[in-house]
Amino acid sequence: MSPTITAFERSPDRGRGLARDMPVRWAFEEVGRPYDVRLVSFSEMKASAHRALNPFGQIPTYQEGDLSLFESGAIVLHLAQHYSGLLPSDANARARAITWMFAAVSTMEPPIVDLGTAVIIERNESWYEQRLPMVKDRIRHRLRELSAHLGEADWLDGTFSAGDLLMVSVLRRLHASGLLKEYQNLSAYVARGEARPAFRRAFAAQLAVFTAAPTG
């Protein structure tokens, strides 16, 4: 039996692949393993049955037999450790790829999510316009450092890894802001990730949930 993940019944991103089931779907596709999806509504996500799987009431969750996991980063790492295709076989290169996974979710993502929070939740607050440049500059600071590291390379550390998968997933959140375009090599890096056949299959699968959803 395939593992089952959860995803939004109606994703707030309208199928742009920004919900957190996307990196997990992408990881399944990279390692060539089938998976099942159970769609959950916002009220189901906050109910106790779902919180037993994820105490923070979010998607995705991962269930396989009697194993339940949450946190997209942890699920991607679990898949990467069990199937080949997302981590190098050399032990040191493997540890470095895992370092980039943490860098994606712990160093790059927080200021990027902060911008999303500002735009969505603080848009009507009196300070919104005034604070926005500061929020964007925090992102630029990290993008500049990441851009300097990447240079002319295709991927963060040798071949494509779960570190790139999470980093590209995090950077994709910047498409709407235009910030990514300020760093040519990072734009190309994200485009390289999005061009991977596994990414495209995962993207199509999450989009199909949205396009198939009733519009009422």
Added chain:
Amino acid sequence: MSPTITAFERSPDRGRGLARDMPVRWAFEEVGRPYDVRLVSFSEMKASAHRALNPFGQIPTYQEGDLSLFESGAIVLHLAQHYSGLLPSDANARARAITWMFAAVSTMEPPIVDLGTAVIIERNESWYEQRLPMVKDRIRHRLRELSAHLGEADWLDGTFSAGDLLMVSVLRRLHASGLLKEYQNLSAYVARGEARPAFRRAFAAQLAVFTAAPTG
């Protein structure tokens, strides 16, 4: 030869154990392995020699032979995977402990760091007082969920793990805010972590750097 980590020559937290070398020191103590520390100044951290170890110009870094890592979460996981004491031996329990590591750095920490950023960097901005309650409520939202999950248990999932080590490290950032005290079981959880002999040894070691530093 022992691995070498980097730490602040003069930690901005004045030895309260909030700098990110602390969870790494704690992990070394839990697994009972010796480590060396190389202290770096703020200007050294931003120089190219240090950025070759960590492109984001931060501490800690980890060097062992020809392996270099950064990101405290990744270093703790590396130690947990190579030595016993921080991850259960059962495969499923191990995967769940790693889920809690990601939950600590990716779900709990960002709103907590946002409060720190507001207090330190935005204190003199016009919006500071007005925005603060919103920032604190985001933290309370997560604390409430974590508190409900923990209940009367000692640790997040069975025995103490690297997941608890990172979660306690993240929650300790709230001591100054008073927010932790609003959740009695989480306060007790953090106190339980801080009472571990390994934590105390790590705390003393980072404090010694501060107390030994010249005050000029």
